[in-house]
Amino acid sequence: MIGLVLRKLYRAILLPSFALVLLGTMWAAVLYQVRQERVAAWQEGLLHAHGQARTLADNASYLLRQADHATQLFKLKFEEAEGTLGLAEFGRPGGLLASLIPPRLELPVALYRADGSLADSLHGRFAAQVAGEAFFRALAAADGDSARFDTPAVAPGAAPWRLRVARRLVDGQGRFAGAIVLLVDPAWFIDDYDRVQTAPGGLVLLQSATTGLATGRVDEHLFHSATLRFGAGASPEEAVLRTPLDGVARLYARRALPRYGVVAIVGHTLDSALARAQRRGALYLGAVAAASLLVLGFTALLTQQSRRLRRSTEAAEDAQRQLRAAVDASLDALFLLKAHEGAAGIEDFVLADVNERGAAMLGHPRAELLGQPMGELVPAWRTEGFIDKYRTVLATGQPLEEEFPTRTGEPRWLQHQIVAIDGGVAVTLRDITPVRQSIVALRESEARLRTIADNMPAMIAYVDRDEVYRFHNRSYQQEFARRGVQAIGRPARAVLGERRYAELLPHIRRAEAGEKVRFEEDEGERSFEVMYIPQTDDGARVIGFHVVRNDVTAQKTEQRRLLKLAQVDPLTGLANRAGFQHKLQEAMQQCRAQATLMAVMYLDVDRFKPVNDTHGHAVGDALLKAFAGRLTHALRAGDTVARLGGDEFTVVMEGLRQPDDALGAAAKIVRAMRLPFDLDGLTVRISTSVGLAFYRDADLTPARLLQRADELLYQAKEAGRDTFRADPAFAALPATSDVA
Numbered sequence: 001m002i003g004l005v006l007r008k009l010y011r012a013i014l015l016p017s018f019a020l021v022l023l024g025t026m027w028a029a030v031l032y033q034v035r036q037e038r039v040a041a042w043q044e045g046l047l048h049a050h051g052q053a054r055t056l057a058d059n060a061s062y063l064l065r066q067a068d069h070a071t072q073l074f075k076l077k078f079e080e081a082e083g084t085l086g087l088a089e090f091g092r093p094g095g096l097l098a099s100l101i102p103p104r105l106e107l108p109v110a111l112y113r114a115d116g117s118l119a120d121s122l123h124g125r126f127a128a129q130v131a132g133e134a135f136f137r138a139l140a141a142a143d144g145d146s147a148r149f150d151t152p153a154v155a156p157g158a159a160p161w162r163l164r165v166a167r168r169l170v171d172g173q174g175r176f177a178g179a180i181v182l183l184v185d186p187a188w189f190i191d192d193y194d195r196v197q198t199a200p201g202g203l204v205l206l207q208s209a210t211t212g213l214a215t216g217r218v219d220e221h222l223f224h225s226a227t228l229r230f231g232a233g234a235s236p237e238e239a240v241l242r243t244p245l246d247g248v249a250r251l252y253a254r255r256a257l258p259r260y261g262v263v264a265i266v267g268h269t270l271d272s273a274l275a276r277a278q279r280r281g282a283l284y285l286g287a288v289a290a291a292s293l294l295v296l297g298f299t300a301l302l303t304q305q306s307r308r309l310r311r312s313t314e315a316a317e318d319a320q321r322q323l324r325a326a327v328d329a330s331l332d333a334l335f336l337l338k339a340h341e342g343a344a345g346i347e348d349f350v351l352a353d354v355n356e357r358g359a360a361m362l363g364h365p366r367a368e369l370l371g372q373p374m375g376e377l378v379p380a381w382r383t384e385g386f387i388d389k390y391r392t393v394l395a396t397g398q399p400l401e402e403e404f405p406t407r408t409g410e411p412r413w414l415q416h417q418i419v420a421i422d423g424g425v426a427v428t429l430r431d432i433t434p435v436r437q438s439i440v441a442l443r444e445s446e447a448r449l450r451t452i453a454d455n456m457p458a459m460i461a462y463v464d465r466d467e468v469y470r471f472h473n474r475s476y477q478q479e480f481a482r483r484g485v486q487a488i489g490r491p492a493r494a495v496l497g498e499r500r501y502a503e504l505l506p507h508i509r510r511a512e513a514g515e516k517v518r519f520e521e522d523e524g525e526r527s528f529e530v531m532y533i534p535q536t537d538d539g540a541r542v543i544g545f546h547v548v549r550n551d552v553t554a555q556k557t558e559q560r561r562l563l564k565l566a567q568v569d570p571l572t573g574l575a576n577r578a579g580f581q582h583k584l585q586e587a588m589q590q591c592r593a594q595a596t597l598m599a600v601m602y603l604d605v606d607r608f609k610p611v612n613d614t615h616g617h618a619v620g621d622a623l624l625k626a627f628a629g630r631l632t633h634a635l636r637a638g639d640t641v642a643r644l645g646g647d648e649f650t651v652v653m654e655g656l657r658q659p660d661d662a663l664g665a666a667a668k669i670v671r672a673m674r675l676p677f678d679l680d681g682l683t684v685r686i687s688t689s690v691g692l693a694f695y696r697d698a699d700l701t702p703a704r705l706l707q708r709a710d711e712l713l714y715q716a717k718e719a720g721r722d723t724f725r726a727d728p729a730f731a732a733l734p735a736t737s738d739v740a
Ligand SMILES: Nc1nc2c(ncn2[C@@H]2O[C@H](COP(=O)(O)OP(=O)(O)OP(=O)(O)O)[C@@H](O)[C@H]2O)c(=O)[nH]1
Pocket: 604, 605, 606, 607, 608, 609, 610, 612, 616, 617, 618, 619, 620, 621, 624, 645, 646, 647, 717, 721
């Protein structure tokens, strides 16, 4: 876990760290270079200033030397002329002074006597008496011939200072005779400043070594008395100062002229000295800034790209891990085999990879198996011809799938799949023994069910959700054969025919909706009881239905026979009360449906009891039979005649055109019964009374209609018998009219 975090951290910071190091190195190198440039520019500036200070010093020393020579020349000529040489002679145009010093300078010159009084002067004002001044005293006391230089202020504190060149004069006897004095304005040296050529802001300056008074120039501005003070630790030759002059920082170079008591100074502004270095520095910094931006941008881009790459690599690794897990968890043993070529072609296959199940099947850890030749690892594979099959699949490129039982060890069924891959084959092996066992069990179960179904008298079939016959038993086979149709695999609509299919469709739909359907079906003489039993899948979805069809013709016939028996009067063979009631109900329904007219007659034999009493029950029975026969004979074939019991009979007449038809029939019956009955040689006379009720569409029950006929019969009996009474509402004839 910690290792993973560290690895992630390492990946995350590697590139930024590299970029930071690169940036740091770049910046360090550039800053170093900038600094070096500055140092070099500094040195160069100083060098330049030194050169110029030297030039200034040379220039000044040249003029001062000339001044020295001039005093020396004066001294010689003065001494030659034995003290008579005047300044006018000495300093005239083209004279001795002019041979050494340009006349335009109009150098102030003074001649002092031995007592210090001013003897003569040119081009300037001099003090009238200098006997008390240090330089004069020094000259008077000295015995050498060297000139003396100093830098007195002409008017200390206010006027510009001067460089004074003074030389001792002697007379013919070598005694002190006075002094020749020259004053040199330091501005003259500074005026020659153009030759020095400093950059703008540059300073050229001459400073007195003793008084510190100075004369200088910055650009066109000439100034006096400004004193530059260099620090105690400053180099005697160079310094950087912010002068009190103008506050501008400069690089200064100094060149001392010890003989003349002055120092030549040149200062270059830091800005001008370092301008090029600063420009270059800015250029370097700009370049390194641009390069830094590029590095940062490139690093960001690389980081992003590397993050993407890392993500896609991780995704690929994840997918690979999942694939590996799926392969290891597979129910199949998986082997990747590489063909091993020998002299005679492919000799064996080497195990390149195997999943956990495959390793378990071979009985070794996976790591031990990789790289092993299969022929040696599992010799049975060679003897069982596996290696040959792999070779064939690899050669043809055709995949092979097969199921086979093992020949060695515990009997098992294996499923084998071989697919050609690059340079070898991928092999999957699956133990399908349980599947085979369940298939066998299923087949046995199916065979048992078929045996049962085939030996059932009922016709059994299965119709799937597409209404196609998928199964039928032998009974149904015979039925289909009898009709000359083939059912299996064909739609019910084609097998049944359009007409029968249309009749059965409502039942089919109900079964398909999941309802268990039971109905009867008649086919000519034959009757069938049919059941449709829906079949559902695990999700309770109807996937078809079973058809169970029983031939119930025999039962139906028997049923009809029994029903008939129950509705027949055994004595007369006419319908009994039950049969009559059944018929009356039917007739009334039909009458209502068709809006026709019907009639019900209620008849009773008049004075039957005496016949029984006189001749016995047998004669009574015979009379009842004869009565029934004569009654039936008197009526239409479609009329229903019944004996309710005793000597009571009823007639149902349907489809009457008019009431008269029934009235006529009643009258005919009454007349017919008056005729004597011949009962095995015994002649019996009776008569009959009839009640006649009509029915068309009134709201009436069968019992009420019969009761109505009974009431009318009662009226006929009351009227003296041997007549009929009809419902007056329907009777066109007088309902009570006696039968003629
Ligand atoms: N022989 C015979 N007699 C029967 C049978 N069933 C009923 N009877 C008799 O039929 C007679 C019916 O008589 P009723 O209708 O009541 O009297 P009736 O003599 O006909 O008098 P009216 O009907 O008023 O004219 C009774 O004596 C019954 O015993 C039968 O099945 N056979």
